[in-house]
Amino acid sequence: MEISLCMIVKNEESNLPKCLDSVKDLVDEINIVDTGSTDRTIEIASQYTDRIFTFEWIDDFSAARNFSFSKATKEYIMWLDADDVITEENRDKFKKMKEVAVPSIDVVFMTYNYYYDEKENLNYTHVRERILKRSCGFTWVGNIHEHIEINNPTANSIMSDVVINHTRYNTNESSERNKRMIRDVIESGKATRREKFYHALFLKQDGKNEESLKWYNEFLDDLGDDYFECIDGLIDMHDIYIQKGEPDKALAALLDNESLGSDMSEFYCALGDHYRDVEHDNWKAAASYEKALTCEGMMRNLEIPAYKKDIYYYSVPLRSLGKCQLKMNQFSEALTSYKRARVYNRKDQVLKDLCDRLEKLVDKIGA
Numbered sequence: 001m002e003i004s005l006c007m008i009v010k011n012e013e014s015n016l017p018k019c020l021d022s023v024k025d026l027v028d029e030i031n032i033v034d035t036g037s038t039d040r041t042i043e044i045a046s047q048y049t050d051r052i053f054t055f056e057w058i059d060d061f062s063a064a065r066n067f068s069f070s071k072a073t074k075e076y077i078m079w080l081d082a083d084d085v086i087t088e089e090n091r092d093k094f095k096k097m098k099e100v101a102v103p104s105i106d107v108v109f110m111t112y113n114y115y116y117d118e119k120e121n122l123n124y125t126h127v128r129e130r131i132l133k134r135s136c137g138f139t140w141v142g143n144i145h146e147h148i149e150i151n152n153p154t155a156n157s158i159m160s161d162v163v164i165n166h167t168r169y170n171t172n173e174s175s176e177r178n179k180r181m182i183r184d185v186i187e188s189g190k191a192t193r194r195e196k197f198y199h200a201l202f203l204k205q206d207g208k209n210e211e212s213l214k215w216y217n218e219f220l221d222d223l224g225d226d227y228f229e230c231i232d233g234l235i236d237m238h239d240i241y242i243q244k245g246e247p248d249k250a251l252a253a254l255l256d257n258e259s260l261g262s263d264m265s266e267f268y269c270a271l272g273d274h275y276r277d278v279e280h281d282n283w284k285a286a287a288s289y290e291k292a293l294t295c296e297g298m299m300r301n302l303e304i305p306a307y308k309k310d311i312y313y314y315s316v317p318l319r320s321l322g323k324c325q326l327k328m329n330q331f332s333e334a335l336t337s338y339k340r341a342r343v344y345n346r347k348d349q350v351l352k353d354l355c356d357r358l359e360k361l362v363d364k365i366g367a
Contacts, residue, residue: 001101003131004029004072005080008055008064012082013040015168020048022086026094027078033068059181062140069139076108078131083168093162106133107150107157114166124309129157130164142192144181178202193222197230209240220257231261235270247278265312268292272320282324289321314344319351332362 005027009016024030030049034042035057045052055067069077086094097108108131115124129148132138136155140146150157182199185191191199200215216233223230234257241250254261254271261267272288275281297308322337335358338351345351 001076001098001105001131002029002074003027003076003078003098004031004074004134005078006031006033006065006068006072007080007082008033008035008061008068009037009041009045009082010035010057011037011039011041013037013044015082016041016044018085018167019080019082020045022091023080024048026086026091026098029072029074031068031071033064033071035064059184060143062142062146065140065146069134072134075134076131077134080164081166083166085165085167086162087165090163090165093160097160097162104156105158106136106155107131107138109157109159111163112166113163123311126308127159128164130160130162142194143185144178145194145198147194179206193219196222197233200233201236204236204240209243213237213240223260231264231266231270234261234267238270238274242278247274250274250278263295263298264308265292265295265297265317266309268295269312269317269320272317272324276320276324282327286321286324286328289317289324292317293321315341331358331365335359335362 003026005023007019007030009032020030029051031051031053032042032045032049033053033055034045035055042052051071053067053071055064057064065079068079101108107129109127110130111125112128113125129138129150132148138148138150140148178198179202182191182195182202185195186199196215196219200212200219203209203212203215216237219230219233234254237253238250241247241253251274254267254274258267268288268291272285272292275288276285292312295313297313318337318341322334322341325331325334325337335355338355338358342348342351342355
């Protein structure tokens with residue numbers, strides 16, 4: 001498997017060396033497309049490759065990425081962002097993947113560890129199409145939050161065990177840029193389904209709830225067979241209806257779209273929160289949290305992991321279930337749930353103290 005790495009960059013002098021050092025010996029060609037750097041990005045890139053190109057920025061990430069793909073000369077194309085790195089463990093996995101890869105492979109998916117919290121706990125992962133056969137002609141779509149549509153039913157895809165680590169989350173500057181770009185594409189009348197989704201998401205963040213609902217509903221009406229997950233949107237819709245004092249519509253926003261979240265723990269945690277906090281029905285809430293614990297976070301119609309918030313696949317449903325069980329006087333069951341949560345939260349003193357108190361209570365009453 002000979003690979004052309006294709007990247008788009010702008011003012012990445014602080015990130016680019018770490019990224020390229022982690023991948024330079026794993027690929028057979030490095031193509032860097034600069035979209036208007038004013039720092040030392042181009043100078044640094046030239047230390048790794050002479051295949052450096054410029055692209056005039058036109059507020060279109062897909063256009064820039066497709067231009068970078070056009071510069072590839074090897075059989076396969078790989079993309080990275082400048083703030084992505086491949087750890088030593090995953091470099092070894094990458095080398096093994098290249099050794100065993102067969103020519104029939106068209107797409108290689110890899111897990112993307114995208115967001116870490118202030119304690120460096122992994123909170124958000126998803127899977128991206130990371131390596132693609134050049135002859136298949138895959139292209140990027142969407143001005144922003146761009147992606148590659150794998151529409152060919154005969155495309156041979158594999159899920160690799162290689163993980164890419166994202167080392168920087170959105171800054172305020174890039175967030176404002178993204179909002180502006182989404183507004184521009186919405187006004188053009190050419191928005192994709194995903195761009196409608198992100199427009200609704202940004203409107204909710206800005207407190208424009210009625211407009212957000214309008215665009216979320218338009219996104220859902222236009223969903224079709226798109227595998228893109230939209231759990232955050234469903235939860236946003238629920239929360240907007242709660243703020244409007246319409247709990248029935250809030251619950252319907254979840255239940256009417258359960259097929260979209262049928263294997264997503266985030267969905268059933270939100271449903272459990274509704275039953276617990278809005279309807280004050282701890283039995284239904286507990287059933288939803290238990291359902292959440294069975295979810296694996298897989299994309300609809302595809303046997304690959306979805307966009308997911310990892311903490312919802314262990315700590316959140318267990319702690320929420322324990323809370324319900326306490327309210328139902330199921331002390332032994334609550335202790336079991338909290339102990340399971342402690343497996344992932346050993347340093348959480350509040351959780352430890354709770355388990356200690358519950359253990360004494362269970363021993364005392366024999367519950």
